[in-house]
Amino acid sequence: MENHHVLFSAAVFILCLSLHCTGSEENFVYSSFADAGEANLALDGAATITPEGLLQLTDKVANIQGHAFYPTPFQFKKQPNGTVQSFSVAFVFGIFSPYPDASTDGMAFVVAPNKSFPGASSAQYLGLLNSSNNNNTSNNMFAVEIDTAQNNEMNDIDSYHIGVDINSLISEKSHPIGFYDDKHGGVFKNLTLECSNCKRFQVWVDYNGETTQINITLAPIKVQAKPTRPLLSVIFNLSTVLTDKAYIGFSAATGPITSRYYVIGWSFAMNAPAPAIKIARLPRLPCPRDNSLQKILKITLPIVNAALIFAIIILLVRRQQRYAELREDWEVEFGPHRFSYKDLHNATEGFKSKHILGTGGFGKVYKGVLRKSKMEVAVKKVSHGSNQGMKEFISEVVSIGHLRHRNLVQLLGYCRRKGELLLVYDYMSNGSLDKYLYGEDNKPVLDWTQRMQIIKDVASGLFYLHEKWDKVVIHRDIKASNVLLDSEMNARLGDFGLARLYDHGTNPQTTHLVGTMGFIAPELARTGKASPLTDVFAFGTFLLEVTCGRWPVSNSAHHGRKMLVDWVLQHWHRGSLLETVDPKLHGIYNDDEVCLVLTLGLMCSHPIPNARPIMRQIMQYLDGDAPLPEFTPANLSSSLLAMMQDEGFDPYVAQYPWSANSLGTMTPEILSGR
Ligand SMILES: Nc1ncnc2c1ncn2[C@@H]1O[C@H](COP(=O)(O)OP(=O)(O)OP(=O)(O)O)[C@@H](O)[C@H]1O
Ligand SMILES: *[C@@H]1O[C@H](CO)[C@@H](O)[C@H](O)[C@H]1NC(C)=O
Ligand SMILES: *[C@@H]1O[C@H](CO)[C@@H](O)[C@H](O)[C@H]1NC(C)=O
Ligand SMILES: *[C@@H]1O[C@H](CO)[C@@H](O)[C@H](O)[C@H]1NC(C)=O
Ligand SMILES: *[C@@H]1O[C@H](CO)[C@@H](O)[C@H](O)[C@H]1NC(C)=O
Ligand SMILES: *[C@@H]1O[C@H](CO)[C@@H](O)[C@H](O)[C@H]1NC(C)=O
Ligand SMILES: *[C@@H]1O[C@H](CO)[C@@H](O)[C@H](O)[C@H]1NC(C)=O
Ligand SMILES: *[C@@H]1O[C@H](CO)[C@@H](O)[C@H](O)[C@H]1NC(C)=O
Numbered sequence: 001m002e003n004h005h006v007l008f009s010a011a012v013f014i015l016c017l018s019l020h021c022t023g024s025e026e027n028f029v030y031s032s033f034a035d036a037g038e039a040n041l042a043l044d045g046a047a048t049i050t051p052e053g054l055l056q057l058t059d060k061v062a063n064i065q066g067h068a069f070y071p072t073p074f075q076f077k078k079q080p081n082g083t084v085q086s087f088s089v090a091f092v093f094g095i096f097s098p099y100p101d102a103s104t105d106g107m108a109f110v111v112a113p114n115k116s117f118p119g120a121s122s123a124q125y126l127g128l129l130n131s132s133n134n135n136n137t138s139n140n141m142f143a144v145e146i147d148t149a150q151n152n153e154m155n156d157i158d159s160y161h162i163g164v165d166i167n168s169l170i171s172e173k174s175h176p177i178g179f180y181d182d183k184h185g186g187v188f189k190n191l192t193l194e195c196s197n198c199k200r201f202q203v204w205v206d207y208n209g210e211t212t213q214i215n216i217t218l219a220p221i222k223v224q225a226k227p228t229r230p231l232l233s234v235i236f237n238l239s240t241v242l243t244d245k246a247y248i249g250f251s252a253a254t255g256p257i258t259s260r261y262y263v264i265g266w267s268f269a270m271n272a273p274a275p276a277i278k279i280a281r282l283p284r285l286p287c288p289r290d291n292s293l294q295k296i297l298k299i300t301l302p303i304v305n306a307a308l309i310f311a312i313i314i315l316l317v318r319r320q321q322r323y324a325e326l327r328e329d330w331e332v333e334f335g336p337h338r339f340s341y342k343d344l345h346n347a348t349e350g351f352k353s354k355h356i357l358g359t360g361g362f363g364k365v366y367k368g369v370l371r372k373s374k375m376e377v378a379v380k381k382v383s384h385g386s387n388q389g390m391k392e393f394i395s396e397v398v399s400i401g402h403l404r405h406r407n408l409v410q411l412l413g414y415c416r417r418k419g420e421l422l423l424v425y426d427y428m429s430n431g432s433l434d435k436y437l438y439g440e441d442n443k444p445v446l447d448w449t450q451r452m453q454i455i456k457d458v459a460s461g462l463f464y465l466h467e468k469w470d471k472v473v474i475h476r477d478i479k480a481s482n483v484l485l486d487s488e489m490n491a492r493l494g495d496f497g498l499a500r501l502y503d504h505g506t507n508p509q510t511t512h513l514v515g516t517m518g519f520i521a522p523e524l525a526r527t528g529k530a531s532p533l534t535d536v537f538a539f540g541t542f543l544l545e546v547t548c549g550r551w552p553v554s555n556s557a558h559h560g561r562k563m564l565v566d567w568v569l570q571h572w573h574r575g576s577l578l579e580t581v582d583p584k585l586h587g588i589y590n591d592d593e594v595c596l597v598l599t600l601g602l603m604c605s606h607p608i609p610n611a612r613p614i615m616r617q618i619m620q621y622l623d624g625d626a627p628l629p630e631f632t633p634a635n636l637s638s639s640l641l642a643m644m645q646d647e648g649f650d651p652y653v654a655q656y657p658w659s660a661n662s663l664g665t666m667t668p669e670i671l672s673g674r
C-alpha cells in the first residue's frame, strides 16, 4: 500500500517535469513534444511532431502552411467584457532553410479566437490571415511574428525580424533579430539569418494586464537566462483585441523557399512567468552537425571546384581559340607543308606589331624565328572571306612550294585558320626593291650594275615560272615591291601565285582585278584573264620603273594622271631616251644597257599581247645572246587594228596604258569614234 503510494507519487512527479501540473489548465511546459501526446496538440496543414520530439510546422514544400494549437482555449478575461489578464509565454524555435542566408516566409506565436484558419494564405500571411481580412479588428488576434522574408506589403523592416502583430501582419512594432547581451554590458548582438539557420533561439512574450505592456525578449539557446532588456516593448491594451476565451498556438508558412520552421519547446502561464523550458532536454534540429570547418568546406569547396573548372575551361577555350586552325580532309595530302598556328604564333611572339615587315594588298607580313630550327621566316597573314576555291588555291600554293629557284622567294608552307591563311616564306634580310628605288627606310641608292643584275634576276625567276616547270605559273603581280633582296642582294620574286586566291575566291560577278595600277595589261583589264604575256607586260613596266626610278603612274597637277610608259615613249620618239634615266644614278651607267632595257620595257608594254616578247627572248636580249629586234611603234597600228577587228574593240584599251597620241595617227580615240 505504502509502496503503491510512493510509485504513484514518482509517476506524477516525472509527468510534472514536462507538464506543469500545478493550477489546473492555467499553465504548461513542453521541453520536448515527444511526450506531448497527452496534451493532444491540435495540428493541421503541414504541422507534425517528429519522432525526435520537434514540432515541425512546415515541410519541404513551397507555399504551404501549418498550425499547432493547444487543444483547449484559455480564459484571457476573468469576467465577460473584463480586462485581459497578465500572461507569459516562452518558446524555443529553429529554422532549417536549404539556403544559408535566405528563408521564406516565417512563423508566429498566436492568440486567436479559433485554432483553425480556413482561407488563410501562406507566404507573407504566415497561414494566419489573407489579403481581405488583414488588419480587420474582428480578427481578435494577437501574434508575435518571426519573419524571415522582407515583404513590402507588410512594411517589413528587413528580412529577419521579430514583430508584434495586432489583427494584422503589418506589425505594430518590429525589430531585427538579436538580443541584448547581459554578459557584455547589455550591448545589442545582431543575429543575422545566415548565422541563425539551424540554430535554436528562445523567445519570451510577457504581457502585463495592468500596464498593457507587451515585452518580447529573445536569446540564443546557449544564453540560458532571459536577458533583462527585452528586444521589443509595446504598450497595447489587449483587452480591446482578444476575445474572453482564446486559443494559443503557432502558425508557419513557406513561400518559394522550402524552409522548415520548428518549435522545439514551449511553456505558458496565466498571471505568472512562463515555466522554464529545460534546455538540456530539447531535441536538436535535423541539421548537419554544426562543424564550422565542415560548414566552411561545404560552402567553399563547390565554389572553389566550380571556379577551378571554370578557370581551366577558360584557359582551354582561350588556348583553343588562340591556336585554332582549320583543317580539312583534303589537306592531309599536303600535310608536310602545313605549319601549326602555335609555332607561327610563337615564332612571331604572338604577331607582335614590332615584327611587322610591311603591309601589302593581301595583308600584313611579319618577321619570325622558328623555335626549333632557329630559322628566320616571313609570315604573311592573308585574310580571305570565302572558303570557295581554297582547296585549289592551297594545292597550288603547295605545289608552287616545290618550286625552287635562286630568284624566287622560297615558300616554306602554310597554315590555315578561319578566314585567314598564313603563308611562310624565307626571310629576305634586305627587304623589298621599292624601298631602294624610292629611298625609303634610309636605303642606299642602287647603282646601275646592281639594277641590271636585279633586272636579270627577276627575268630569270619569271622565266622559270613560265617555262621551266611542268606547268605554267603566272605570277600576276610583278612590281618592285614584290621583288625582295636576300642577304647577298640577289633579287627574288615573291608572292607568285598568290593573286590566284582572288581569282578563285571572289564572287565571279564582281570581277576583282588583281594587279597593280600601271602593271595591268590592257587585255587583262578587259577580260580579266591572266597569261604569261600579262606578266610580260608588267615586267615591261618594272623595267622602266627600275631604270627611271619613277612610279609607273604619277599624278601631276597639270597633266592629270601620267603613265611612265607614255613618257618614256615620247622620249623614244624624240630620240632623247637617256633623259628618262633615274637622276639618282648621276649619269653613271652603261648607255647601251640602259637603252636596251628601256626599249625592251617599251616592247614588253605593247598593248597588243602578241607583239610582246616572251620571257625566253627577254632573257636572251638581256644577256646579249640575241639582238633586240628593231622597235617600231609604226607597225603597232596595223596589228592593233587587226586585234580590234578580231576581238571587238573595247574602249577600256584606251585607258591602259598607252593613252595613244604616241601611236601617231592611229589613236584609239579616233578608232573608237569618240
Ligand atoms: N619574305 C620576305 N622577307 C622579308 N620581307 C618581306 C618578305 N615578304 C614581304 N616582306 C616585306 O613585307 C612587305 C609587304 O609585303 P607584301 O608582299 O604583302 O606587300 P606588297 O608586295 O607591297 O603588296 P601586294 O600584297 O599587293 O603584293 C614588303 O614590302 C616587304 O618589305
Ligand atoms: C459585453 O459587451 C457587449 C457589447 O459590448 C454587451 O452586449 C454584453 O451584454 C456585455 N456583457 C456583459 C456580461 O456585460
Ligand atoms: C472556429 O472555426 C470553426 C470552423 O471554421 C467554427 O465552426 C467555430 O465556430 C469557430 N469558433 C469560434 C470561436 O470562432
Ligand atoms: C479570408 O479569410 C476569411 C476567414 O478565414 C475567409 O472567410 C475568406 O474567404 C478569405 N478570403 C480569401 C480571399 O481567401
Ligand atoms: C489598420 O486598421 C486601423 C483601424 O482599424 C487603421 O488605423 C490603420 O491605419 C490600419 N493599418 C493599415 C496598415 O492599414
Ligand atoms: C472585417 O470583417 C468583418 C467580418 O468578417 C466584415 O463584416 C467587415 O466588413 C470587415 N471590415 C473591413 C474593414 O474589411
Ligand atoms: C543586423 O545585421 C544585418 C546584416 O549584417 C544588417 O543588415 C542589419 O542592419 C543589422 N541590424 C542591426 C539592428 O544592427
Ligand atoms: C518589460 O521590460 C521592462 C524593461 O526591462 C520592464 O521594466 C517591464 O516590467 C517589463 N514588462 C513586462 C510585462 O514584462
Ligand SMILES: *[C@@H]1O[C@H](CO)[C@@H](O)[C@H](O)[C@H]1NC(C)=O
Binding pocket: 082, 083, 210, 211, 212, 237, 239, 240
Ligand atoms: C483596457 O481596455 C479595457 C476595455 O476597453 C478598459 O476597461 C481598460 O481600462 C483598459 N486598460 C488600460 C490600462 O487602459
